[in-house]
Amino acid sequence: MQAENKSTAARPLVYTIRGCDSCVKLLKKFEAEGVDFEERRVELSQATLEEARGYGSLVPIVIWPDGRVEQGFGDSIGCFI
Amino acid sequence: MPAITSVVTESRFALGLTFADFVAQATVNQDKFVLNGTTVPLTEEDTSFLRKAAAHPGGPARMLALAEAWCGDVYRELPTAARIAEVTGMELRVFLRDQNLDIMEEFLSNDGKSRAIPVLVFYTKDLEYLTHWTERSASAHAGLAVAMNEAKTKLSLPQTATFGTLRDADRQALLQEVIARVRPFSDQWRRDAIQEIRQLLANALSIPNAG
Numbered sequence: 079m080q081a082e083n084k085s086t087a088a089r090p091l092v093y094t095i096r097g098c099d100s101c102v103k104l105l106k107k108f109e110a111e112g113v114d115f116e117e118r119r120v121e122l123s124q125a126t127l128e129e130a131r132g133y134g135s136l137v138p139i140v141i142w143p144d145g146r147v148e149q150g151f152g153d154s155i156g157c158f159i
Numbered sequence: 160m161p162a163i164t165s166v167v168t169e170s171r172f173a174l175g176l177t178f179a180d181f182v183a184q185a186t187v188n189q190d191k192f193v194l195n196g197t198t199v200p201l202t203e204e205d206t207s208f209l210r211k212a213a214a215h216p217g218g219p220a221r222m223l224a225l226a227e228a229w230c231g232d233v234y235r236e237l238p239t240a241a242r243i244a245e246v247t248g249m250e251l252r253v254f255l256r257d258q259n260l261d262i263m264e265e266f267l268s269n270d271g272k273s274r275a276i277p278v279l280v281f282y283t284k285d286l287e288y289l290t291h292w293t294e295r296s297a298s299a300h301a302g303l304a305v306a307m308n309e310a311k312t313k314l315s316l317p318q319t320a321t322f323g324t325l326r327d328a329d330r331q332a333l334l335q336e337v338i339a340r341v342r343p344f345s346d347q348w349r350r351d352a353i354q355e356i357r358q359l360l361a362n363a364l365s366i367p368n369a370g
Contacts, residue, residue, distance in 0.1 A: 121229035
């Protein structure tokens, strides 16, 4: 099921876990490139976790403003949620 | 391997959470810990071996687990640790990895580069290190690699391609294929983890791996 809460602004929505190396690397990349993004931390609430699961099985998950969904980052597939 | 002088002392071990307290404090996945706790694939023969190991002179009496509730490998395997503790009488204490990085440093994997969890560390009653098990079974690691190769073949991607070198669209397609291929094997990985833990304990105690 696709989650209802999509990225509404013209900036990517990123689901992360701060203990996940791939997530931290993605955040550092975005910050280094000056990407304006909204972060939702999956580990902080079951509701956010379920929201993320609506998009995929691995974090980081990026929902781009055009609707594209990307999971994982860099050389790692990311962390199963 | 743990440091010669471990940070895991008597007083530190006592600070760990019980499994019930760990689940109670978890902000996510409480349902998965409870559900997986009801389906731990421990056989009677497994239980028999683990009890023999625990009763062996210098056998495991305490288990330390490094964990975080958000981690899929943790909610798959930590309930098994809790069940092992329950059937053997071992004292299980759970430590949150990200609040106990000094303990984690003693049990890094991937040539010291990874803080993979869960880590299950077995100690004697006097807190002497016996052995430890990390993250997921060898079959799970191998299964992921096989799934990755099969998915590349199906998607006509070069076998030499790595996740990091693929175009975004190909990477996402590869992920979907890999996830679909490994998902059915979760229960088998749980059974394999128990067999690995048994073998580690048998090796550490120099006893037969038999129930």
